[in-house]
Amino acid sequence: MKRLIVIAAGLGYEDLERLGMRKMAGLEFRSAMSVFPAVTCVAQATFRTAAEPCDHGMVSNGFFSRKLLKPSFWEQSAALVAGPRIWDATRAGGAKVGMYFWQQSLGESVDTVLSPAPIHKHGGGMIMRNYTRPAGMGDMLNQVCGTFPLHRYWGPLASPKVGRAVLANFFAMADAHEPDVAFLYLPTLDYHAQRYGPASRAATRALREFRGQMEKLTDFAAKKGATLTVCGDYAIAAVDIPPAHPNATLRREGFFNVRPVAGRAYPDFYSSRAFAMCDHEIAHVYVRDPEDVAKVADALAATGEYEAVECRAGQHWAHPSAGELLLTAKKGSWCAYPWWTDAREAPDWATHIDIHNKPGYDPCELFFDGLFSLKTCQDAARIKGTHGRQSTIAWASTDLRVGGDSMKAIAARVLA
Secondary structure, eight states, X not given: OOEEEXXXXXXXXXXXXXXXXXXXXXXXXXXXXXXXXXXXXHHHHHHHHTOOHHHHXXXXXXXXXXXTTEEEESOOBGGGSOSOXXXXXXXXXXXXXXXXXXTTOBTOSSSEEEEEXXXXXXXXXXXXXXXXXXXXXXXXXXXXXXXXXXXXXXXXXXXXXXXXXXXXXXXXXXXXXXXXXXXXXXXXXXXXXXXXXXXXXXXXXXXXXXXXXXXXHHHHHHHHTEEEEEEESOOOEEOOSXXXXXXXXXXXXXXXXXXXXXXXXXXXXXXXXXXXXXXXXXXXXXXXXXXXXXXXXXXXXXXXXXXXXXXXXTOTTOOTTSOSEEEEEOTTOOBOOOOOSSGGGSOGGGGSOOTTTSSSOOGGGGSBSSTTOOSBOOOGGGOOEEOOSOOEEEEEEXXXXXXXXXXXXXXXXXXX
16 A cells, blocks of 8 residues: 655745755655645645635634634634545545644544644643544653653744654654554744744754754655655745734724723624634634625725735635635735734733634744743734745655645645
8 A cells, every 4th residue: 555644834935946945855846836825724624635715614724603703713623624535535445544733633534643732721831742542642652752842832932943853753653553644744944934034044944954854754754665745835925014903993993892801902702793813914804794894895905904805705715614804914914913002902811822712813922022021922023924825835745646736736646
């Protein structure tokens, strides 16, 4: 049976070309177009289904429940991704499939799973632990690889070197369970490109770190007799103008309401007529009353902060879970979720890492607020890299039958 390892990473083709790194670890990288919106959960759902967002239902890294009137980010249930998987026929034929650090992998129709899942303790702090299937693998991984450094996976201490821990855990899982098809996400390239920009020295160092990690992967694949396919989720673009603040606009125009508590402005989704769920360069805008859609679109467009303000009808991302409108920030900008302009109004959780409960993606969590502060930064001007618009990704494969000019096309052929 054909063995395969698929790697996902924030790998842009233009960055490799600029640095003369199109060839690395015995692979020659080529260009293809990303999915849109080009964010992690959408991209990885597209790859595992070879389908568009309007079919698989992942339209962002988050979603807004119209029944609960509540946004939620970075949920891990595989049930959020609709449709058949590209490995279904292979697995039905007896192949074992594993997913490692891949989004929406919990409860997936695979044989082994490894995913970040710390336990938040009631009295504060957390237990640094990954979710594993089989469940007993957690203890084995801790013994073989040491405690997984989740504090390096996201937040102010996040480091490209966390990819080394990802690989160590993947290798241990693969040695123990011998998957025929393995999907692995490497977070190595995400941090410095967003902090300092994709052309920064730090981002270049991260790419060199990634190259070293890829060399270990190609050696491992050769040892296992597996073909290796690498595909970028998205390309990170430089930020050089201030971010858009759609919720601040919606609040000013009377569409978004807040709940004042102890001088802070907490969101009131129950009474708000519109809300922008911000995610890097894009934002889904949920509008409760159809008669308000045109008014909301006009109010947002009038700010001049967006490249596009699109209605859902007829779009390839037009799944029922999508917003009535989709915003794309101007090139060089991104969409920030805050609805406040006075820092004193910021909710108490705004200065903490809270990726699952914040009502929007917050890249400011990559910085501490100050040298001796444990709070996260609120200065959006520090963010120098973003993604979300359709972009040119890099891909490579040791299987000459794999190919295509888009992520969806590559996914459709990877197990053919």
